[in-house]
Amino acid sequence: EVQLVESGGGLVQPGRSLRLSCAASGFTFDDYAMHWVRQAPGKGLEWVSGISWNSDNMDYADSVKGRFTISRDNAKNSLSLQMNSLRPEDTAFYYCAKDTGRGWNYFDCWGQGTLVTVSS
Amino acid sequence: DIQMTQSPSTLSASVGDRVTITCRASESIKTWLAWYQQKPGKAPQVLIYKASSLESGVPSRFSGSGSGTEFTLTISSLQPDDFATYYCQQYKRYPCFGGGTKVVIK
Numbered sequence A: 001e002v003q004l005v006e007s008g009g010g011l012v013q014p015g016r017s018l019r020l021s022c023a024a025s026g027f028t029f030d031d032y033a034m035h036w037v038r039q040a041p042g043k044g045l046e047w048v049s050g051i052s053w054n055s056d057n058m059d060y061a062d063s064v065k066g067r068f069t070i071s072r073d074n075a076k077n078s079l080s081l082q083m084n085s086l087r088p089e090d091t092a093f094y095y096c097a098k099d100t101g102r103g104w105n106y107f108d109c110w111g112q113g114t115l116v117t118v119s120s
Numbered sequence B: 001d002i003q004m005t006q007s008p009s010t011l012s013a014s015v016g017d018r019v020t021i022t023c024r025a026s027e028s029i030k031t032w033l034a035w036y037q038q039k040p041g042k043a044p045q046v047l048i049y050k051a052s053s054l055e056s057g058v059p060s061r062f063s064g065s066g067s068g069t070e071f072t073l074t075i076s077s078l079q080p081d082d083f084a085t086y087y088c089q090q091y092k093r094y095p096c097f098g099g100g101t102k103v104v105i106k
Helices: none
Strands: A003-007 A010-012 A018-025 A034-039 A045-051 A058-060 A068-073 A078-083 A092-099 A107-110 A114-118 B004-007 B010-013 B019-025 B033-038 B045-049 B062-067 B070-075 B085-090 B101-105
Touching: A003 A092, A018 A034, A018 A092, A018 A114, A034 A078, A034 A107, A045 A068, A045 A078, A045 A092, A045 B085, A058 A068, A107 B045, B004 B085, B010 B019, B019 B033, B019 B085, B019 B101, B033 B062, B045 B062, B070 B085
Parallel strands: A010 A114, B010 B101
Antiparallel strands: A003 A018, A018 A078, A034 A045, A034 A092, A045 A058, A068 A078, A092 A107, A092 A114, B004 B019, B019 B070, B033 B045, B033 B085, B062 B070, B085 B101
16 A cells, blocks of 8 residues: 655744655556645645656755655655745745656655645 | 636535535636645545546536536535545646635534
């Protein structure tokens, strides 16, 4: 069974950093691109970042470019999102999502999400 | 950047109704479009990919159509389990979602 489990969310002050992790199982991790998608409470979905199967390509939404860094460890079947210079508007549930291919496609499996709250 | 616009933002319907949701792209995305269903407190689940292909395990009352800039998701006969929020997503370039359509009980 394909499973994605996020961790690392919590309450953080504006300007501080947080690192999210996603543990993957049930599929050949290094065959697929992976993504982070966020959802502010009561709002819609926003794609945040994606990384290709071999880490050659990474992309970011304009809202997080220069502040967030996506990475993956194929040996450990894990995906990470380093979030720096956090802002109140970064408050959201962050989902890890599995791509259906090696580049940018649609997402066929999502984690349960981890909540990041940016507040003083 | 490609922008995705969904309409309506909220739709009131009854069980058994035929429901149609529209998604428009700011430029042609050919058929690089997926539809997702999200229920409160849950992660989204894909229903349709490549504009009209039904994801495995999804009931056949869901269908998608369109190409270029205009797309529709149709639920042929709304069931109690279908009251949820629906999102379109283009994947011609980096992924981008529509604003969502919440289907509520009339």
